[in-house]
Amino acid sequence: MGIFFSQFSRWRLTKVERRGFFMLFTFLIIAVILESRPKAKISGSVSLSSAEVKTWLLARDSVLREQTQRRVQIFPFNPNFISPAKADRLELSAAEFKRLNEYRKKGNWINSSKDFQRITGVSNSWMAQYSDLFKFPEFLKSRPEWKIQSVEKISFGQATPQDLTKIKGIGPVIAERIIRARDKWGGIGSAQELMMIYGMTPSLKEALLRNFLLDKKSVSPRNINTLFPSDLSEIPGINFDLAKDIWAFVRLRQGLNDLEELQLLDEIPPRLFEVIKLYLYAMKNEPKEP
Numbered sequence: 001m002g003i004f005f006s007q008f009s010r011w012r013l014t015k016v017e018r019r020g021f022f023m024l025f026t027f028l029i030i031a032v033i034l035e036s037r038p039k040a041k042i043s044g045s046v047s048l049s050s051a052e053v054k055t056w057l058l059a060r061d062s063v064l065r066e067q068t069q070r071r072v073q074i075f076p077f078n079p080n081f082i083s084p085a086k087a088d089r090l091e092l093s094a095a096e097f098k099r100l101n102e103y104r105k106k107g108n109w110i111n112s113s114k115d116f117q118r119i120t121g122v123s124n125s126w127m128a129q130y131s132d133l134f135k136f137p138e139f140l141k142s143r144p145e146w147k148i149q150s151v152e153k154i155s156f157g158q159a160t161p162q163d164l165t166k167i168k169g170i171g172p173v174i175a176e177r178i179i180r181a182r183d184k185w186g187g188i189g190s191a192q193e194l195m196m197i198y199g200m201t202p203s204l205k206e207a208l209l210r211n212f213l214l215d216k217k218s219v220s221p222r223n224i225n226t227l228f229p230s231d232l233s234e235i236p237g238i239n240f241d242l243a244k245d246i247w248a249f250v251r252l253r254q255g256l257n258d259l260e261e262l263q264l265l266d267e268i269p270p271r272l273f274e275v276i277k278l279y280l281y282a283m284k285n286e287p288k289e290p
Contacts, residue, residue: 076135079116080109090130096120111136155213156188167207174199178208185236187215192274196237224262224280225255235279237272256282 074089079100082090087097103110103119110116113131154163156178164175177197182188191214194205222231224246232243245267250256259282262268268276 074130074133076133078136079134080104091126092120092122096122153211153213155215156182156208157215159212163212164208167204167211169201169204169207174204181236182215187217189215189217189219190275190278192271192278193236195271196275219278221279221281224250224259224282225284227280235276237275242267255284257284258282 077086082092082097082100084097087100092100097120100110100116100120110119113127113134116122116131116134117127159178159182161172161175161179164170164178165172170178174197177199178188178194181193181197185193188194191205191209194200194208195202224232227247229240229243229247232238232246233240238246245265246262249262249265253261256262259277259280261282262276263273
């Protein structure tokens with residue numbers, strides 16, 4: 001017995017340990033009682049059509065709308081510089097944005113709201129919503145000469161050297177050559193004649209034709225087999241020495257049936273041959289007029 005009590009005494013709890021054990025036991029009892037209580041049933045239901053819910057939904061929608069407007073607020077902008085993201089915010093269609101991009105890639109500029117609508121094809125309602133946000137450079141407002149004006153073209157026969165040198169790439173030397181050729185040939189009536197002027201390039205020719213009108217010349221093609229050197233030298237680009245070579249070539253072949261035979265002459269470059277075709281034709285045994 002003494003041994004038993006001595007072993008039991010080793011398991012005796014202190015006062016603090018007994019208090020802690022008691023509190024734990026009490027907490028467990030309370031938890032079991034609370035868990036065993038019957039659950040309270042939720043009575044009633046919320047109606048989505050009630051006035052309170054409708055008021056709350058309206059208030060929420062108003063807040064969301066205001067947040068959205070703040071997030072997508074569009075400030076004044078230059079319509080020449082619209083990014084894909086900006087186009088999406090502006091509600092531009094893919095076709096409208098593509099037309100704008102293609103126009104700008106050519107180096108063209110939009111200088112007014114009318115230009116923008118004409119180029120992109122946006123609707124009147126779109127313009128009413130966004131056109132007030134367009135912001136163009138100040139110099140477009142202060143310089144009326146930037147507006148597109150229709151200028152009546154003048155012909156090469158009326159042009160002065162000063163008129164010609166306004167074209168980029170045309171200096172005083174080439175302008176003087178154009179004037180001399182015009183006076184010698186009785187005007188410049190074709191693009192082929194224009195290319196016969198020394199120093200002329202295809203790009204300069206196109207620039208001149210965009211700004212000046214060709215002269216009206218009455219040209220009646222003549223049979224090369226019936227002409228003399230003096231007649232041939234009247235054709236633009238043919239001097240008297242070349243006219244004699246052409247005349248001798250025609251006599252040597254006893255006349256030409258096809259003007260293309262002239263290309264056998266090394267003295268006649270392709271540009272000159274294009275002019276010759278405007279003034280001459282070839283036909284042996286041409287019937288005489290009654």
